[in-house]
Every structure is written in structure tokens, then in C-alpha cells.
Amino acid sequence: MAVITPDNRGLRLVVRYAVLTLIAIIFIFPLLFMGMSSLKPDQQLLADTSSLRAFLPVGDLSLENYREAFERAPVGLFVFNSVLVTGTTVLLSLAICSLAAFSFTYLEWRGRGLILSIILATLIIPFETIAIPLLLLVSKLPWIGFEGLEWGWLNSYRVQIIPWIADGLTIFLFVQYFKDLPRELIEAARVEGASWFQIYYKVVMPLAGPVLATAAILKFLVMYNQYLWPLIVVQQESYRPVMVGLQYFFQLNIAWGEVMAYLTLITVPVLAFYLVLQRAFIASIASTGVKG
Template structure:
């Protein structure tokens, strides 16, 4: 009887792992297709799309598409711009949004629930409705730089960073996480004379690894992958353009699909690396988060 039960468990475990492998392959197929297609000339790429050869590195394989892609557009500059804007924005967003959430959850002040409701309600406002007013606003803003006072933020990094440093979703994520933290820790720290800022730095944030990783992943995906309309409006200088705007270089005149796939493969590398690093940090933070008696 014990042997039969053990065999059933083994079969169920094997079936579970097999289903997980199949699901993972479904998600990997687009990535495999992208990488393999980037190695093929256009005529072979289009011919192979009707068969399994589209996912196999067979035929006339070379790195010519990558060479041509670098010749068509300044890919390295675009990637550097996007990585810089993403890292600065995500770092500032986590710091500012967590401070805002800390005040909403732990501090007592009049109107905090109303203000939080207003902030969360802004999630339903599409960006297209505020794009033009925001453009007019940033085009008139002053800025004190190395060369003195400047008027207007267009064609700069700051116009791509500062408007997105605080967002409703990140504030909401931190608020919901902070509400689940044990209040006894905060009360004990206050009894010992700790300031609110000390509590934020030494108690709350060290316990907030999971929400920090989650917010960083969501924010980085938005800033790196989905930032197209706003940079297209405010950045005309090639030296400050991000990767999504740079994708337009490959759809001008004659479209070279192999070069498009090569470009997508290159710009996907930082996203995958960033996700893997944060995923490991996310798992480690969950394993280490807890309250010791």
C-alpha cells in the first residue's frame, strides 16, 4: 500500500513538473523566435515563419543583422539613455513613494484618507489626457544647471525622469504592505524614543524587501519598455532618446525585419538581467523577512 501511494505521488510530481515545463516553453517561444530570427536574412526569416524552422537556428545564420542595426541607429546610446533614466527614476520612486506611504499608514494627520483616495483615483486617468498640459508646463519650467539659469526642460534627461518619480500605483503598493507590518514594532520603537525617520530607515524599510522588488520590477518595465509617447513628444535630440523611440529608426523607408529582431534582442538584455537580479533579491527578501522574538 505504501509503495502504491509513493508511486502515485511520484506520478503526480512528474506530471506537475511536466506541466510547468510546457507552460514555461510557451512563454519562451517568443524569445526564441526573436533571437533566432535576428540571425537570419529577411528572405529566410519570412520563409521560415510557416514552419518549425522559425524556432531553429538553421539555414544562413550570421551576425549581419546586428552589424547593420548598429550602423542604422546609435543603439548603444539609446540603451545607455534608457538604463540611466530607468535606474534613476526607479530609485527615486521607491524612496519618495515609500515615504509617502509611511506617512499615510503610520502618521496621524487630517485628510490623509481623502488624499490617499485622490491619489489612487488618478490611476483611472489616461496619460493622453494630460500629455499636452504637461508638455506646456515642462516647456516653461526654469532649471539651474551648470551653465546657469535655463528655461524649459525639453531634450533633457530630467524631463524623462522627474514627472515619473512618484506614481499612484507604487504609493498604493507600499501602503498596502505597510499596513500588514506588526504595529508592535513601531510602538516599541516609539517608546524607546526613536524618531519617525529612524523607524522608517531602520525598521520599516529593511522589512519591505518584497514590496521594493515588486515596485522596482513594475516601474522598470514601464520606464524601459513602455515609455514611447512622452519621450517622443519632449525629446527630439538623438543624444537623449530612449530605446523605444529608437525603434522607429528601423521602420523608416525599407523595413529590415532581421535588423528589427536584432534590435529587440539587444534591448531585451538589460530587461532580462534586471528582472533576474530583482527576482533573486525578491526571493531572498521573502526568506529573510520576519520578526525575531
């Protein structure tokens, strides 16, 4: 039987951190390559790809690619559109899907199991099969705007937000998390005379930090990377998100330095969003591993 000594424990800790550091470096390499490439002219960028120089700040470095990227396309507008659409969708999705999951978990009503099964079944339906019917639907729907009644949702923020507020995966995540919460908390709140909404808002949601972070990150990545749907429903430049804006850099002559600069700029909101929620996200992974 092996005896664990302080020296062995320290060696294991060093090995563990060395492995984790190596994994982190592997995941950072694409971001490092993108950032370094965005500072180099095209000829040097392509020449450096065959060596480790691609990951190093060497050669003729400048911010010229960023200046030319802003001249070629309204980068700031595209980033603003994506952040607005993604942020609004994430907030509304967390609210609506958590309410639906609360109803499926704690309220007794006829047919809830069947409806939840139908919602989960939508996860296996590819978006491409419903894209055209959804397009025909949103092109005919009415909307009350500042100028009165309007017909059709095309070329707007709402057409990029409303169809994606509720989805089966987010509801499933909340349902599974709510099922693991102690029932005694709900029963105690009911005995104290709390309404169902008060239980949802004051008892359940304060404990739902891990699942909120997990659902928010997954939803953010899906919405921020949207391409096909905005390409179909948005023709005006003023409403286009970042992924559709990427087309501007592949027209006529392709400048790879500008492409890397654009990719670096649109990656910043994703990294910022993840860094804000990283603690709750890590806690959600840890809690999932402990429950088994």
C-alpha cells in the same frame, strides 16, 4: 477516501513540473523566435516563419543583422539613455513613494485619507488626457544647470525622469504592504526612542524586500517601454530612449532581421533586471498568497 502514497506523490510532482515546463516553453517561444530571427537574413527569416525552423538555429546564421543595426542607429546610446532614465526613476520612485506610504500608514495627520483617495483616483486618468498640459508645463519650468538658469525642460533627461517619480500605483503597493506589518515593531521602536525616520529606515524598509522588488519591476517595465512621452519632449537624438529609436528601423526599406536584432539587444537589460530581482519577486507573490 484516497490514500496518498509515495508513488502518487512522485507522480503528482512529475506532472506539476511537466506543466510548469510547458508553460515556461510557451513564454520562451517569442524570445527564442526573436533571437533566432536576428541571426538570419530577411529572405530566410520570412520563409521560416511558416514552420518550426523559425525557433531553430538552422540555415545561414551570422551576426550581420547586429552590425547593420548599429550602423543604422546609435543602438548603444539608446540603450544607455533608457537604462539611465529607467534606473534613476526607479530608485527615486522607491524612495519617494515608500516615504509617502509610510506617512499615510503610520503618521497621524489631518486629511491623509482624503489625499490618499485623490492619489489613488489618478490611476483611472489616462496619460493622453494630461500629456499636452504636462508638455506646456515642462516647457516653461526653470532649471539651474551648469550654464546657469535655464528655461524649459525639453530635450533632457530630467523631463523623462521627474514627472514619473511618484505615482499612485507604487504608493498603493507600499501602503498595502506596510499595513500588514506588525504594529508591535513600530511601538517597540517608539518606546526605544527611535525617530520616525529611523523607524522607516531601520525597521520598516529592511522588511519591505518583496514589495520593493514588485514595485521596482513594475516601474522598470513602464519606464523602459515609454514611447509617447519621450516622443513628445525629446527631439535630440542624444536623449532618445530605445522605444523611440525603434522608428529608425521602419524608415525607407524595412529590414526585419535588423528589427529583430535591435529588439534582442534592447530586451537584454529587461531580462538582466528581472533575473537580479527574481527571488524577491517570487517571495512577494508567495507572501501575498499566504496572507489571503
